[in-house]
Amino acid sequence: MSNNNLNPRIQAVKEITAILKGDNYKPLVYEDPFYRSLAGGAIRRLGEINFYLKKYIKKPLKTEQSHIKANLIIGATQIIYMRVPAYAAVNDSVEIAKKSSPHHVKFINAILRQLSRDFENNKLNKSNILMNIPIEIIDKWKNIFSEEQLIKIVNQHLVIPPALDISISPKEDINEWKINLKGKILGSNNIRLINSYGKINKIHGYDKGKWWIQDIAAQLPVKILLSKIKKNTNVIDLCAAPGGKTAQLLTNNLKVTSLESNNKRTKILKENLNRLNLTTKLIVKDAAQYKPEKLADAVLLDAPCTSSGTLRKNPDILWRLSYKKGNYFSHMRSVIDIQRGLLDSASKMLKSGGILIYSVCSLEKEEGENQIVDFIKKNSRFIIDPIKESEIDITKKAITKEGFIKTLPFFNSEEGGMDGFFIARIIKIN
Structure with a gap:
């Protein structure tokens, strides 16, 4: 050969x-x-x-x-x-x-x-298909999910290629882009491409800057913020790279400050916003060191995490960590500490009555539900603002009894699934 x-x-x-x-x-x-x-x-x-x-x-x-x-x-x-x-x-x-x-x-x-x-x-x-997730992780997840749910998660993980979601600017005609991209409309401004082989920059309209890559689950944090705020509201987007959420905020006429501490990721953020012809107030600084000139009406924190919810698109992520002996759990402990610090920083940037959106693309309770419950216990000025089914335009079963959003990879499986996300909305009270 x-x-x-x-x-x-x-x-x-x-x-x-x-x-x-x-x-x-x-x-x-x-x-x-x-x-x-x-x-x-x-x-x-x-x-x-x-x-x-x-x-x-x-x-x-x-x-x-x-x-x-x-x-x-x-x-x-x-x-x-x-x-x-x-x-x-x-x-x-x-x-x-x-x-x-x-x-x-x-x-x-x-x-x-x-x-x-x-x-x-x-x-x-x-x-057994459950073998396709490292055994120490599967053993842990058996305490979180039913066997049926685990099988569905792994089945979604096995799909090649995973669906590719494209977020269309709200200023564009989504039906026109549906035809141009030969995709299917999901939600209010998302088009899904099922057979997504090939270079992203070769997809129709890439150079026109009218759309960006963003999973339908990853769009939800901004959507549940938009349902609560008005145009021209001041929003801080923490951990802003690669820029999908900043793009959502800007195309919905909000005043955005984008914070990113990593130089490599900052470069990607700039490149993406330049292609989309969008401008944000960009701050390259660690969140703990940033003091806004005036407190924000809203803070969006899409925190670093294990990314276990993205395994259908990043099937290698759990194995890479697993083969570093014990590293999945040590990595999880380290990101939990980072999340805790970011939540503390975000809370100080917010005015009274302001909204804090916290999200992670993780399936782990320690990074999601437990993190928020612990934060609320330690911060009496914050309360959970329950998310309602009417606020989201995709699967309604993602709403938990506490009013959080918890998507799983097999949700919307007939259309190709979605990333696993945890999302909470909390308010700083007077």
Whole structure:
């Protein structure tokens, strides 16, 4: 096989290797459809594939041999889930091994041939789709969700490619953009593209700056703020990058101050707002150090989190953390501390009677419900302002009995699901 044809496979092996080591890796051919199917399929089915391979790997491979394991995973993905002829998949992995691990060519060849024979003869060990989330996380989630909910969450995680949501400026004709983008309208100003392979900057209208990428769940924090405030209200958007929520606020005629502490993310925020021809008062500073000239009418805090609610779009995120031994939970503890500090900072920026919107794209109660309940207990000047079903234009079952929003990845599954989000609205009383 030519190097050009091998390249997506080589890049996929590199990405899986990075995941097994708990590292980050940005592939060079991310937009290649075959690469996305191959790497995406391998990541989404990583637990099951590991389970299948365990039967043939008698001695566990060391961390420094992760590239060998990754090569086997990519080969197995093609055989089991992509219906690539076994001889072709085995040959590809052998060719890759010749370049990266020549001493293990026979080892890789033997394992993949045996796996392909067992697959053809229906002799693979019986797996469980819950394996595709790291076991320590699944064990924790069993205390939060029912088995039926867990299965639905994982099933949504397995969909390739996930739906792509585009938020249209309220000044635009959404029906016209629906036709131009060949998508489906969801909610009041969102268009969903189901088959979203390819570069985003090649999608119709990208250069016109009339839309931005934003999941339907990620739009909700601003929507429940808009239902409570008037035009020209002063709003502070904390942790503003990449800019979707700032764009929502600006296109709804609000006076916005966007705060971002990370220089790299600030650059992305500027690029996105420039493309959209939008201008905000941008402050590059840590929230704890920022003192507004006058207290805000509203503060929007979309806080850093584990991002566990985005696993349908970022299937690697939990595995990368899991392979850093114990790091998912240590990471969660660290972001909970950050969230607590940001809530404290946000509360001091708000005038009496002002509104604070808190959101995280996480499924963890510690980052959502528990965080807000704890904040209210410690801050007597704040009360929960229950969100009503009439305020949201997507799934009504997202409203909890406490008046929070809690979306799950399988909500709206018939249309491609949505990100898992927790959202609360609280008011600073006199």
